[in-house]
Amino acid sequence: MISTLLSQLQHGPDGDPTPRLAYGADYNPEQWPREVWEEDVRLMREAGVTIVSVGIFSWARIQPAENEWDFTWLDEVMDLLYAGGIGVDLATATASPPPWLSTAHPEILPVTASGETLWPGGRQHWRPTSPVFRDHALRLVRKMAERYANHPALVAWHVSNELGCHNIYDYSDDAARAFRDWLRARYSTLDGLNHAWGTAFWSQRFSDWEQILPPRLAASYPNPTQQLDFKRFSSDALKEYLRAERDLLREITPGVPVTTNFMVMGGTKGMNYADWADEIDFVSNDHYVLPGPQDRDELSFSANLVSGVAGGRPWFLMEHSTSAVNWQPVNLAKRPGDLARDSLLHVAHGADAVCFFQWRQSAAGAEKYHSAMVPHAGRDSEVFRAVADLGHTLRTLAPVAGTEREPARVGIVFDWESWWASEQDSHPTSRLDYRQEALDWYSALLALGVRADIVTTRTDLDRYEVLIAPVLHMVSAALSKELTRYVEHGGHLVTTYFSGVVDENDHIWLGGYPGALRELLGISIEEFGPLLDGDTVELEPGPDGGTTGTLWTDRITVTDPEVEVLSHYRGGPYAGRPAVTRRTVGRGSAAYVSTRLGVDGLTGLLPRLLAPADVRSELPDGARGSVELIVRRGADSRYLFLVNRTDETVPLTGLSGELLIGHAGDDGAPVLSPRDVAVLRQPAT
Template sequence: MAFWYGGDYNPEQWPESVWPEDVRLMREAGVNLATVGVFAWAWLEPAEGEYTFDRLDRILDRLHTGGIAVDLATATASPPTWFSHAHPEILPVDADGRRLTYGSRQAFCPSSPRYRQAATRLAEQLARRYHDHPALAMWHVHNEYGCHNARCYCDVSAEAFRDWLRVRYGDLDALNEAWGTAFWSQTYTDWAQVQPPRATVTSSNPGQLLDFRRFSSDEHLANFTAERDLLHKLSPGVPVTTNLMTAACFDLDYWAWGREMTGPDRLVSNDHYVVGADPREPQAQSAYAADLTRSLGGGAPWLLMEHSTSAVNWQPRNYAKRPGQLLRESLGNVARGSEGAMFFQWRASRAGSEKWHSAMLPHAGADSKIWREVVRLGGYLQAISEVEGSRTVADVALLLDYPSAWAQEAPNQPSDEMVAFAEITRWHAALWRAGVTADLAHPGADLSAYRLVLAPALYLLTAADAERLRSYVEGGGTLAVGAYSGLVDEHDRVHPAPLPGALAGLLGIRVEEFYPTVEPVPLDDGSTGAVWTEAVHADGAEVIARYADGPLAGGAALTRHRTAWYSSTRLADPDLARWLGAVAETAGVAPAHPVPAGVEAVRRRHADGRSYLFLINHGDAPAQVEAAGLDLLTGAAWTGRLDAGGVAVVREG
């Protein structure tokens, strides 16, 4: 077996005379998989019901002859101009009532029956024609669902939303109770009165906002499963995937998506791009995306479907990658469970919005840093082929619940600086810097395999999930909870007193009042809190640290109740690292391998016990890492020296 290696290939953008050179250079680089047809709808269906597959036939045949497999896309992410012009009702409407026009991608309403019919019709045509093509390795549905059209507020969406709510609540009495519509005289007396949370004079109902986000995620998922099920029927045995965006898209409930992408003939895949404005290190960003993607599939093999060889095109300032960064990021994803490394895209485009997006074959051609690293990475992936099929295992889980984060984003919170996704990724980065490998998990999941569970931001928590956390702690697990957690139920209604309602007994505390803050707040253990503090009363918990100044001076800041820890403030990064380190030590959690600062170490294991230590030096100086085994990248016994910016994959033992 071998790791997948390649990228998005868009032959429709180039004259056919270029295709032979593409295949020749792909072979030189070690490419063995090309994603074909992602944005080729207009190329494949130039007019309604008129399909032209002769060029796709030729490119698939050429790739197969060159020994390159195909991840064949259904091309449904970008409806062609003729379709949108003929059926303007499929175009999305924003919350202000503006109908957006075509001219970009994903310009469709996710609830549109006409869009879904056209998309599944095209997928059917492709499946019937190519289900037994020898190049076909997997199916690629759509592309980056919800990236640009996460929610639509049109009348079609409104009717679909009402249907969704009928299934969820049954009747209007239950809906009114869940949303608390007695507030501001919002009570509904007829289903026709219920609409999406369109623009209004002030803030909308929080329960309505939350359910509309749930509904919108489900609508996109229904589009995916419609195509997936058709492909399974017409092309049995061929894996089906769609590329998620685990570090960039917060509008889809990826736990629900993971359940639909895991199992026979299904594959979780992900796109990840480093964000220059993100305060975390690029490698920490990449590690989070990989760990979450792995977790969505329950630890099963997954695939990095897209990342960049260097700069992207869509940020305010698009940074080129430093020498070796391409190799380090790619192998970092493989270390965390990916069964390969794919890029957007193969050949840099000469026209269009992404013409300045880097590619495997850049505008500079083969005489370039990018091309040399692309070829080198292809060789590395071949050299470590025996690692394929092994798994990355973690002792720590960070809890992530999308509806909880959505509810926390609703207007009229005590502080708009309490952003759940930012806090979850910040805690993950602290673990990454400490060398601790972590999974992400839903609070309702079976957590018994983990020594330590962290809940950085869990504002919404159902009674059932709170009971699962209690059982986890009573069973010997260690839990650490961040501020502003356990406060509301699944409808964004405040739990009964005392606060934090769903977690008060488990944490042994009582929160009296919230105190958002602008200035840093010192703690008596030398730590510093920021953004948020709480008036906490210990109700059985041990006080680990107190506020040393400000309106809460002398009050509990950090507490411990048996093996359940709580932080009522957002600790500064160094202090968070120190606190989590202390918690991890009590839980018996250790780094994957002892390494000096600046070196990342991750371990993959086969079921038969074979293990592989991935070492990545992100620093500017050589490092010494003690380990015994064979470095698969060099074929020589591991000497312990890891060059500056270097990588190694050590078969241990």
């Protein structure tokens, strides 16, 4: 079914039977006078645009008052786009309530942990659990669906927008009531809840459900399992809201696919997207490059994770930027080549659509300095020329549409609940950064030229010969059993400090760390050794010299004779003790890294950890570390995306195939210019 739904987007409203990569943007015609609209459609066709998202922030325009509706302008926009051969991903317009609604019903407004109301003036000022908001929002959704159900431009529904971006955590009375209902469903009885939350500590035992509140501002640290459950509940509350809109849309327009735009990027962590993915017909994502030394590695990591969340199936890039954004401390314009490289990295990792925020750069409002496909400078600009060039490139890459990403031999496990739990308060260190640790492992593999997939614990782990699970803090008995089975049957597991420590209730696995993984790893840790800011530890020299650890150390005792110590601490209180271990188990192995090594340290260590599976780079020697390789596979062809990670020219001698995009050298092999991308087509084997 998913391929059928995707094909509606790949073919668009013109019925062209040839699959294509969709291309477009958020389109906000309500910001512009009527005379601009026809020029917009003309420029869209010039740029190769095939799809736009319309109506995202249009609630106040569509419904100016509670019993007043105005669809005339939107009817005209839909007709113009269809006449121009451009499909519409029509938003339900529920992302931000209009002023009349928040004025008449201030009880829809979110409340912070300290009891402050979040007032109108920005966006997303609504409670996910507000019955009043839901009634009004679903009334709008019904009106939209009934009006445009049979419009030929409609190719998909876009539920709300970036659900949870600003309102993931609401501590209102509505949230308190919904939280209690969620807890009743999870635990059935107060005794079950009291056990899970460990309420014997600090005299917190509940005797009535009405005593339970969200973890509002407290005199000291709130109950840790209460905090964790509130994170779970908050993600579920938005998921339930997503379902409510989706179910109504499916009732009225059963043949139109439904999506919503995730935000797998940077520090966005409140929504468990691995849990949400099955609720929609195809996965969509928004991504913006964050400044820093690993900026494009983070882009690749996020796109890779979206593919993992989507189960390897094609997905849609709903938003990214042509150049500068407006919300970072310093908003840098992209360099020449970055627009295309960023876009094609997403395509390489499975995106079948490349869309931007937004089509025409706003003249007013909070995002007027955010770049767009048509900038303030207009059509005669470097940005628009790059936009049109990318449209041409995507047409050339049409054969890639509908193909899936070819699995790598290495998987990196990313687990939302371990992310939530590992970074809570009252821990050995507040400096732990779960996502950064995972990104460091990914960057180190990129530096070695080794392909890796970012996967969730819901993935079939057996498809990977090496499984890296950094800071897998929360491990249930079932997951522990599954990881043990994986290793015994020939898989090679690598995990790190602060892994396996707690169960799904955030209770410590007793008997010594790393708890649920202790027997599998063949080690025991009596006490953690977190490091102060600026403190480091040295590990004994490896093949490339010494290695420095930061953030964390462990006092490891080897408990199994099958454990090989790959590295010891060279100084500090744990001098001479194991720092990196590996235990042979059945046909596989389980390794443990007890400190944060950073990208450079992991780059030096990884060849030893990959050796039992004989995992090596698939790139020519001169390209390792400089080029990222991602592979998409169809029934008859493999598509090798080769992305230059550097500002230097890189030859790819030794790689062959039909060059779909890119440049060839004198020997016929691809040559990557700085920040360039090449795509080779090879026969599938």
